[in-house]
Amino acid sequence: MKTTSIKPGFGRQLKNSTSLGQTIRNSLTMAYRGLLKIKRTPEQLFDVTLQPIIFTLMFTYIFGGAISGDVQSYLPVIIPGILVQTVITTSIVTGVQLREDMDKGVFDRFKSLPIARIAPLAGALLADTVRYTIATTLTFSMGYVMGYRPEGGLGYVALAALLVIFCSWSMSWIFAFFGVIARTASSVQGISMLVLFPLTFLSNAFVPVDTMPNWLQWFVDMNPISHLVSAVRDLTNTGSAGWDLTISLIGALVIVAIFAPITVRAYMRRT
Amino acid sequence: MSKKHNNIDQGKREWAVEARGLVKMFGNHRAVDGVDLNVRAGSIYGVLGPNGAGKTTTIRMLATLLRADGGSAKIFGHDVVKESQIVRQLIGVTGQYASVDESLSATENLVIFSRLLGLGRAESKRKAEELLEEFGLTEAAKRPLKNFSGGMRRRLDLAASLIAQPPLIFLDEPTTGLDPRTRAQMWETIRRLVNTGSTVLLTTQYLEEADQLADRIAVIDRGRVVAEGTVDELKASVGTSSLHLSVQEAGDMAEARKIVEQVLQVQSSISSEAGKITAPMANADLVTDLLIALRGQGIGLSEMSVQKPTLDEVFLTITGHGVTDAEQTTAHKSKQSEEA
Numbered sequence: 098m099k100t101t102s103i104k105p106g107f108g109r110q111l112k113n114s115t116s117l118g119q120t121i122r123n124s125l126t127m128a129y130r131g132l133l134k135i136k137r138t139p140e141q142l143f144d145v146t147l148q149p150i151i152f153t154l155m156f157t158y159i160f161g162g163a164i165s166g167d168v169q170s171y172l173p174v175i176i177p178g179i180l181v182q183t184v185i186t187t188s189i190v191t192g193v194q195l196r197e198d199m200d201k202g203v204f205d206r207f208k209s210l211p212i213a214r215i216a217p218l219a220g221a222l223l224a225d226t227v228r229y230t231i232a233t234t235l236t237f238s239m240g241y242v243m244g245y246r247p248e249g250g251l252g253y254v255a256l257a258a259l260l261v262i263f264c265s266w267s268m269s270w271i272f273a274f275f276g277v278i279a280r281t282a283s284s285v286q287g288i289s290m291l292v293l294f295p296l297t298f299l300s301n302a303f304v305p306v307d308t309m310p311n312w313l314q315w316f317v318d319m320n321p322i323s324h325l326v327s328a329v330r331d332l333t334n335t336g337s338a339g340w341d342l343t344i345s346l347i348g349a350l351v352i353v354a355i356f357a358p359i360t361v362r363a364y365m366r367r368t
Numbered sequence: 369m370s371k372k373h374n375n376i377d378q379g380k381r382e383w384a385v386e387a388r389g390l391v392k393m394f395g396n397h398r399a400v401d402g403v404d405l406n407v408r409a410g411s412i413y414g415v416l417g418p419n420g421a422g423k424t425t426t427i428r429m430l431a432t433l434l435r436a437d438g439g440s441a442k443i444f445g446h447d448v449v450k451e452s453q454i455v456r457q458l459i460g461v462t463g464q465y466a467s468v469d470e471s472l473s474a475t476e477n478l479v480i481f482s483r484l485l486g487l488g489r490a491e492s493k494r495k496a497e498e499l500l501e502e503f504g505l506t507e508a509a510k511r512p513l514k515n516f517s518g519g520m521r522r523r524l525d526l527a528a529s530l531i532a533q534p535p536l537i538f539l540d541e542p543t544t545g546l547d548p549r550t551r552a553q554m555w556e557t558i559r560r561l562v563n564t565g566s567t568v569l570l571t572t573q574y575l576e577e578a579d580q581l582a583d584r585i586a587v588i589d590r591g592r593v594v595a596e597g598t599v600d601e602l603k604a605s606v607g608t609s610s611l612h613l614s615v616q617e618a619g620d621m622a623e624a625r626k627i628v629e630q631v632l633q634v635q636s637s638i639s640s641e642a643g644k645i646t647a648p649m650a651n652a653d654l655v656t657d658l659l660i661a662l663r664g665q666g667i668g669l670s671e672m673s674v675q676k677p678t679l680d681e682v683f684l685t686i687t688g689h690g691v692t693d694a695e696q697t698t699a700h701k702s703k704q705s706e707e708a
Contacts, residue, residue: 103565106384106409106444106535111454119486126483130469133480137471137512206467206528209431211456212484 120213127207127220135227144190145228149183149235156303157243164304169244176240176247177329178302180261181322184232185297188265189289191225192272196282199364215361218277222269229262249336257332260345264325267349270356277363302326321348384409384444384536384567385430391438392425392591399425401591402439407569407584409444409535412562414582415571418683422591423571424464427538430569431461443536460529464540467525468513474500474524475509478531485532499527503557519550526557537561539570543577555580575682579603587686595686604650605685609674611655613645616668621645624667631658637684648685649674 115123135141157175161168198204198221207217237245237254247254272289279285299313300322306314317323325348327341385407392400400422407413415423428434430441432452441448443455461467468477475496482492500506503523513521522542529537542558543551558581562568572578578585578599585602587595595602611632615624621643628636628647632654636647649655652674662669 103533103535105565106458106567109458111446111457113451113453115453122486123484126480129483130472130480133476134469134471201470202463202465202467203469204467205433205463206461206481207484208433209456209459209461209467210481210484211453216484 115211115213120215120219123212123216124219124223127216128223129220131221131224132227135224141190141194142228142231145187145232146235148186149179149232150239152183153179153236153239153243160303172240172243172245173247173330173334174305175303176236176245177257177333178300178326180233180236180257181264181326181329182297182302183236184229184261184265185268185322186293187228187232188225188269189272189286189293190228191222191269192274192276192279192285192289193282194225195221195273195276196279196285199277214365215357218273218360218364219357222266222273225269226262226266229265230258233258233261247333249333253332253336257329260332260342261325261329264345264349267352270353270360274356274360274363277360296320296322300326321345324348382408383442384411385413385441385569386445387426387430387439387441389439390426390429390436390441392422392429392434393437398591400429400436403588403591403593405430405569405586405593407567409567410562410565411583412558412568412570412581414578414585415569415588416573416575416578416585416682417571417588418573421588423588424540425591426588427461427540427569427571431459431538432456433461457532458534458536460532460534460537462522462525462529462537462539462542464544468521468528470513473510473512474505474516477513477524478528481528482531487531495531499530503527519546519553522546522550522554523557526554530561533564533566535565536567536569539568541571541573544573551577576676587682589683589687602682609649609652609676611645611647611649611658612671612673612675613647613669614643614671615645616670618643620667623665624662627661627665627667628658631661635684644671 153176156179157168157171160175161171165171165174195218204217237258249257271292272285275285275288276282279288300317300320302322306317306323309317321344324341325345328339328345331337331339331341383406385405387403387405390400390403390405391398403422403426405413405415405426415426417423425434429436430443430448432448432455435449444458446454446458448455469480472480475493478496478499479492482495483489487495497506497509500509503526505520505524505527508516508520513524516524526539526542539558543554546554555577558568558570568581570577570581582599584596584598586593587602595605611628613624613628615621621638625636625638625645628645632647632649634648634650636645638645655674659672
């Protein structure tokens, strides 16, 4: 052991707060930890690699003929829809993994370190954007293989991808909250599916809204998922950005503004 | 009046830990029930007690991991609730269950903790290597922690607590479950730590450990501090060693116990499963008198030994009741068999 003596505990100049810079640095380090964990256990990427491939194939060939007459003309409708559905479903895993992670002893150390309180959560959520990126890339690639040629061009497809990744990251704060308050990882999965399943299917993701009964149309139009799907369709198919994009971004920010603070609070309370 | 003021002023610079009346409730159960602790800067302080006595809960409150339901605590004069972020810059915590990342390697763990503590990329790498070297983990640095032994995990855990060179280190049962050799290594590490100027607050179930390391000890039972003092003071209250007797005829137990208490003038206890009489003993010379007295009464002995006092006896003497925790009894037994 080094014989260098330790600075005494008295007379140190210390601050009782964390700066924004430190918060960002801490969160990035925690994100690095998340990436290392993904690298160590690559099997946890099964869902984000297989789901986009299987779902895209399945939904396109099952519904294509019935809804749009043929598969080719259904692709511009279904690819944005399935993209949103797949990537947002992926964000549930964030909550589940957070719950499993928090049960381990290492979170005690994070709590006892002089780091930003939000960093262990923000870092985990940030690392998971890698998963969303994989799912997004694979969905667009599958679409391309099946003959999808978005009119908007590559630039707008990239913008749409960023939009979906950002919105999924925002949504993941909701599941992170469930993850923090729930007792077991499987209950997180259960609650989250219960919330997400109706949200993704009661939207314009797979079918035209005008075939639905009036009361359902009202809900579908309110549903933030519908706005996100429309925003992605606008970007990829016409290269335009409209009101739906604005609503999606505002909605995402509102979710973060509400759920990030209450998640951190719940995390601090939990022992 | 002025003298009193002076004392307070001095106290401010003297105490690494000052806890007053700490209380923690879990439902209706008072896990910690008014604990006072004063730990002098630069010393090793031992908190001794059985499982469930409230040791870990007390440490968690002092380390800002748990909020107290009552009382207050200061670390180097900083309140653990109001100035928690300052307190965290002054402490290192090594938990009962290794607080390191299982899925990562030892190096990765230390690098991440270093980065979180504000060290640069290169500096973190260097620090990690340095600590791994110090704790004899260099060879295992790249292996995932899943394959680490209990002792290696504890050492890594302690190494992680030392990155920022905190002036106060909490060690929660640092050697529970370790083999005797690894335990001795751990003790050596803890001693060197204090030589560099750190203060150490450790909890333990073993009197021997507290004896080996601590300058002062608080004995904690059912959430309360039941005794506090230097190791010598505490031992004096228990006797320097203890006598273990078993008789040939079970019917002689009561009589033998009476004689033991008369001759040694102490309270004795009986461990029923072994049919053994145990009594603290301050003066070894009295054993001769005791043996003569037993022979005089015609009581035949099947076994007799003199041992160092165990936690059981400390407890019996201080609280008037033995350690009841089942886990503790087994821990105690395995320790005795180790000694044998």
